[in-house]
Amino acid sequence: MFKNFDGESVMKSAIINARIIDTKNNIDELGGVLINEKGFIDACGKKITKDNVGDTKVYDCKNKLLIPGIVDARVFAGEPGFEYKENYRTLSQAAISGGVTSVVTMPNTNPIIDNVSTFDFIKRRARDKSLIKIYSLASLTKNIEGNEITEFGLLKLNGAVGFTDGIKCVQKNDVMDKIFNYGKNQDALIIQFPQDNELSKNGVINQSLISTKLGLKGIPEYAESLVIERDLRLLSQYHSKYHISLLSSRKSLEIIKYWKNKNLNFTSGVSINHLSLNENDIGEFKTFLKLSPPLREDQDRMELIKGVRDGVIDIIVSDHKPEDEESKRLTFDKCNAGASGVETFLSLALEQYHNGNLDLKKIVKCITENPAKIFGINAGSLDVGLPADITVLDLDKPWVVKRENLKSKSKNTAIENKKLQGKVEKTFLNGKLVFEI
Amino acid sequence: MILMALFKTKQAVKYDKKHLLGIQGLSIPEIVHILNESESFVKLNRKDNKKLDLLKGKTQINLFFESSTRTLSSFELAGKRLGADVMNMNVSNSAIKKGETLIDTAMTLNAMHPDILVIRHGDSGAANLLSRKVNCSVINAGDGWREHPTQALLDAMTIKMNRGKIEGLKIAICGDIMHSRVARSNIYLLTMMGAEVRVIAPSTMMPKDISKFGVKVHTNMENGLKDVDIIMMLRMQLERMDGSYIPSTREYYEFFALDYKKIKYAKDNALIMHPGPMNRGIEIDATLADDINRSIIVQQVEMGVAVRMACLKILMESQL
Numbered sequence: 001m002f003k004n005f006d007g008e009s010v011m012k013s014a015i016i017n018a019r020i021i022d023t024k025n026n027i028d029e030l031g032g033v034l035i036n037e038k039g040f041i042d043a044c045g046k047k048i049t050k051d052n053v054g055d056t057k058v059y060d061c062k063n064k065l066l067i068p069g070i071v072d073a074r075v076f077a078g079e080p081g082f083e084y085k086e087n088y089r090t091l092s093q094a095a096i097s098g099g100v101t102s103v104v105t106m107p108n109t110n111p112i113i114d115n116v117s118t119f120d121f122i123k124r125r126a127r128d129k130s131l132i133k134i135y136s137l138a139s140l141t142k143n144i145e146g147n148e149i150t151e152f153g154l155l156k157l158n159g160a161v162g163f164t165d166g167i168k169c170v171q172k173n174d175v176m177d178k179i180f181n182y183g184k185n186q187d188a189l190i191i192q193f194p195q196d197n198e199l200s201k202n203g204v205i206n207q208s209l210i211s212t213k214l215g216l217k218g219i220p221e222y223a224e225s226l227v228i229e230r231d232l233r234l235l236s237q238y239h240s241k242y243h244i245s246l247l248s249s250r251k252s253l254e255i256i257k258y259w260k261n262k263n264l265n266f267t268s269g270v271s272i273n274h275l276s277l278n279e280n281d282i283g284e285f286k287t288f289l290k291l292s293p294p295l296r297e298d299q300d301r302m303e304l305i306k307g308v309r310d311g312v313i314d315i316i317v318s319d320h321k322p323e324d325e326e327s328k329r330l331t332f333d334k335c336n337a338g339a340s341g342v343e344t345f346l347s348l349a350l351e352q353y354h355n356g357n358l359d360l361k362k363i364v365k366c367i368t369e370n371p372a373k374i375f376g377i378n379a380g381s382l383d384v385g386l387p388a389d390i391t392v393l394d395l396d397k398p399w400v401v402k403r404e405n406l407k408s409k410s411k412n413t414a415i416e417n418k419k420l421q422g423k424v425e426k427t428f429l430n431g432k433l434v435f436e437i
Numbered sequence: 438m439i440l441m442a443l444f445k446t447k448q449a450v451k452y453d454k455k456h457l458l459g460i461q462g463l464s465i466p467e468i469v470h471i472l473n474e475s476e477s478f479v480k481l482n483r484k485d486n487k488k489l490d491l492l493k494g495k496t497q498i499n500l501f502f503e504s505s506t507r508t509l510s511s512f513e514l515a516g517k518r519l520g521a522d523v524m525n526m527n528v529s530n531s532a533i534k535k536g537e538t539l540i541d542t543a544m545t546l547n548a549m550h551p552d553i554l555v556i557r558h559g560d561s562g563a564a565n566l567l568s569r570k571v572n573c574s575v576i577n578a579g580d581g582w583r584e585h586p587t588q589a590l591l592d593a594m595t596i597k598m599n600r601g602k603i604e605g606l607k608i609a610i611c612g613d614i615m616h617s618r619v620a621r622s623n624i625y626l627l628t629m630m631g632a633e634v635r636v637i638a639p640s641t642m643m644p645k646d647i648s649k650f651g652v653k654v655h656t657n658m659e660n661g662l663k664d665v666d667i668i669m670m671l672r673m674q675l676e677r678m679d680g681s682y683i684p685s686t687r688e689y690y691e692f693f694a695l696d697y698k699k700i701k702y703a704k705d706n707a708l709i710m711h712p713g714p715m716n717r718g719i720e721i722d723a724t725l726a727d728d729i730n731r732s733i734i735v736q737q738v739e740m741g742v743a744v745r746m747a748c749l750k751i752l753m754e755s756q757l
Contacts, residue, residue, distance in 0.1 A: 209646035213461075215561035215583030215618060218645060285562035329540050331560035333581065 012037045013431065014053035018066035018392060020044065023365040024381035033066065035388040039431030044382040059433070061392050064425060067364050069101025069389030071380050072342055073269060073371040074245060074317035076166075077103070077134070078409070079125055080118075081110025086322040086409045091342070092131035094408035096435040098343035099391030099424035100318075102133040102379045104371070107144070108166040114139040114150045119158050131434060133389075135161045135377055140179055140190065146170045149179055152188040161375045162189035164245060167292060169195045169227055176231065180238040189241045189375065192231055194252070195293060199223035204333055206279045206294045214285065216332060219294050221249035228252050232259045235266060243374060244268035247313060248293035250303035256312055267374050268312075270304050271319035272348045273339060273414055277301070281414075285332045289414050291319075292337035305357045308366060315374065316366040318345035322410030339414035344401055346393065348415060350422035360395075388431035397423040452751045456568045456575040459584035460625040468590070468626060474747035475594050475740070482518070482743055491750055492521035495552040500526045500542070501578070502558040507713055507738060508578050508588075512555050515745035521553070539563060540570055547571040552756070553749060556580075561618075574752045582616050588712055589622035591744040593630065595737045596667055599708060604631035609661050609703070610652075611637040611693065612671030612720055613682075615644040619712045620671060624650050637661035639693065641682045658693060662702035669710045670695050673720045686719050696722035700731070708733050 016032035022044070032048030033041060034056070050058065072095070078086035086094075095103060105122075107113035113122060119138055126134035138160040142148045144167075152163060163183070169192060170176050183190045200219040205211045207218025228244060232255065235242050247253065247270045256268060273291055278298040282289045289295060307313040321338025328335050341348070349367065352358040372380025379389055401418045403411040427435035452467050460468075481487060497516040501509050509525060516523040526546075539558070546554065553574045556564050561581030568575040579585040596603055608627055614620045614636045627634045628651045635653040636643070648654050655661030662668065673689065683689050690696075695709065709725065709732045717723035726732055 207645050209649050212621075212644040212646055212650075215581045215621060284565055326538070330538060331558070331563050331566055333560040333562075 011057045012055075013057040013059065014048060015059045015061055015066060015390065015392065015428075016048060016050055016053065018061035018064050020066045020382070021361060021364050022068060022382040023361055024369040025383065027382070028361065033382060033388065033390060035428070035431040039388055041382055041384055041386050041388045043384060059392075059426065061426070063394070064392050065395045066390060066392050067099075068368040068381050069379060069391050069427065069429065070099050070346060070367045071102045071104070071371040071375070071377055072100045072318050072320065072345060072367070073104040073315055073375060074271065075103040075105050075320040075342060076108065076322060076338070077105040078322060079109065079122060084409070085324050085327075088126055088130035088134065090407065090409040094340075094343040094406065095132045096427040096429065097407050097424065099346050099393060099427050100132065100342055101389035101391070101427065101429050102135060102372070102377055103342070104135045104137060104161060104375055104377075106166040107137050107139040107164065112139050112143050113137070114142050114144070116151065116154050116158055119155055119160060123159055131429065133379070135375060137162045137164050137166070137191065139163065140165050140170055141175065144168045146172055146175055149175070149182060152183060152186040156186055156188060161377065162191050162243070164191035164193065166193060169193045169197065171197050173230065173234075177234055180234050180240045180242070184238050184240040187241065189243060191243045191245050192227065193245050194224050194227040194231065195219070196223040196226050199226070204290060204294070204337075205282065206296045208279060208297060210279045210282065214282075214332070221251050221296065221300075224249050224293060225251045225255055229255050232256075232264060232266070236262070236264055239265065242266040246271055246274070246293055246317075246319065247304060247307070248274050248296050248300065250300045253303055253307045253312055260312065267314040267370075269315040269317050270308065270313050271317050272341065272345055273319060275301060275305055275308065275316065275352060276348050277414060287328045287330065287332055287335040288339055288412050288416065290332060290335055290337045291339060291414070305352060309358055309362060314366065315371045316349060316363070317371070318342045320345070320408075322408050323412045324410050328412050338412070340406065340408045340410050340412045341414070343407060344413060344415060344420070346391070346424060347399070347420040347422050348418075350395065351420060354421050388428055390428040391424055392426040392428075393422060393424045395422050397421065399423050452755050454755060455752070456564075456577075457586055457748055457752060458564050458568060458575065458577045460586050460589050460622045460629070461584065463586075465629055468593070468630065471590055471744070471747050471751060472594055472597060474751060475590070475744045478743035478746040479594075479598070479740065482739070487518050488520065489518065490520035492516065492519040492753055495521040495753060496550065497521045497523045497553040497555065497749070498526060498546055498551045499523065499555045499578075500528065500546065500557070502528045502556070502563070503579070505557055505578075507741070508557065511738070511741040512576075512578060512745050515742050515749055516553075518742070519746055519749055521749070539566065543567050543570045547573070553752060574756065576748060576752065579618055582618050582621070584622045585618040586622050587741070587745055587748060588619050589626040590748070591737060591740040592623055592669065592710060592712070593626055594740040594744050595710065595733055598736070598740065599733055600666065603627060605633075606667060607633045607635070607665040608667040608669065609635045609637055609665045610669045610671065611658070611661070611695065613642045613673055614638045614647060614671070615642045616674060617671050623669065624652055628652065635661050635665065637693070639683055639689075658699045659702050662699060665703045665707055667708050667710060668695060668700070668703055669712075670721050672712060672714065673716055675716070675719075690719060694720050694722065695725060697725060700725065707731070710734060710737060712737070
């Protein structure tokens, strides 16, 4: 028995007989993973069988799929300030039950994570309270007001993996210009939530026939594509590190393709909600489906799926935004936007595999390898020497999403009663089995 | 023709819904039923003794989150004439201001066992939300930009009283369509009843994809009013006149207000309606609004009480 870096005992162990998918190492084969007594991956692949793992604790995962622990790159943790919605402990429980072992958290807390001391505080909180690995973002601008840039250099030294105003978009051209310009010095990852404030003012839903019918203020798709167009034009001046956090409109994809063809380097993400749902699902004012950016037409959804398939979109995120009952039990105009989703993330993503829209390896790549690479996180693959963060799932197991079974502190799922196929059965974190059904 | 037959045969059409949340969701026979019922109340309201006891012992609460004079007094009078105990909730003095949510207010009122809640709220869908949380019937007296069903019903009643029918009429709705629940409810009802509906507004005040509701879209009064039988003017919200939707009231008046010049585009006997309150000199010429040969605006108010009495009666019957 040895102690791992958390000071806990880990036995040497092996997972065998599973179908392993590790897109980074181009592995898709039956085999196993050998985990050493420090909780790191010792070996992986078809060579690991029952006969050659020796005296270890063996997990036989016959007929199961084994993938690297999921890296969810857009999660709202609630600490500090919104602990009543979610804290690191409840987030961890929700995450591991969904096979998520690393999360990138948003700076939209109270206070905003826009300075070194607040950043340091949450880093310590996360270290003490969180089971899963927390990678925090800091804000791009002070108090997310879009006026003054934060200390990219110092925050990065402290561990910030990137910078974003999270639920807000930097509006001023001059400020964004400075962000790209200065961000280049510090090699900072600049993450934009693309939405024009004026065009989306008071908007709560996609601007379309549905908004007209429901009598709600709509947000036109160009509120998004306009900002992306501006940002990419600025980016072409500086070639800084840039990531678009969430896409919702097919028109945005056209702009992204245009600039990618001009050899501009940047990445983009989409939430699983926008690949699975459309504006019609809002029905008669279902507040749990009020999202930001709003759900758009089904044609947008299909184009976003195609964007993932073609590699125009790099990552899929849960956009886990826990909201308590009081924030959702209001009229559609007044309620908060966002849906809790970290624990249903993988299963919902697998819907796109089961219905033939995306292949399995593409999905795995977009939730493990790619986010780890973009955010510089030491995870997302089964590389020898990496901490053994591993998710084992039954790809075909049917189940139904029920609010009361959710482990997140807030139960605002956008897919209540949805029938899904594929469920996480075991989650390993640093080589230790932390979740099992 | 089928519609005419429906109006004539006063057969018992059962209205089995618990609430009246919008015109969307009503069937043609249900609308005809409400209009037929309203007719008897029009007669009653013109008599000396206007009081019935159909709703005796029932409690009606009018919960108005937006200020209103005519709709509130119309609902109050309708309830009282049917014998109900009517209470008006003055929301500006209530706990809402202290942060209580709509649902908390609803639950509090629900505990007092009302039979009917009439709600007006600035947010679309507020009546739907309320109806899911209380045990009694809910009537939507206007929610955000979404629906104002009793207004559309009283407008239909007014048209029917004047023209004897709705089917086949050309009806233009003019003004700020985008922000208007009156326009939406009227579009649903009038198209359903077989009228040809046109909407006329500057394109900044036209909601997206409105043509998919089966209406013709015009941005010019001359084309839009051509040969119409009925002109419905909408109230212009003054806060939208500050350059954000249209440049000025002066420009709006010139191009979109109804005056003696523009009314000539319509049929010679075209009638003018307005849900009130009117901005004279902004969306409508002051004299034209009072022209007894043209304007049936006052009649709309009269029909309002009758239609609301019919709605209250029908909802209470559906509870039996």
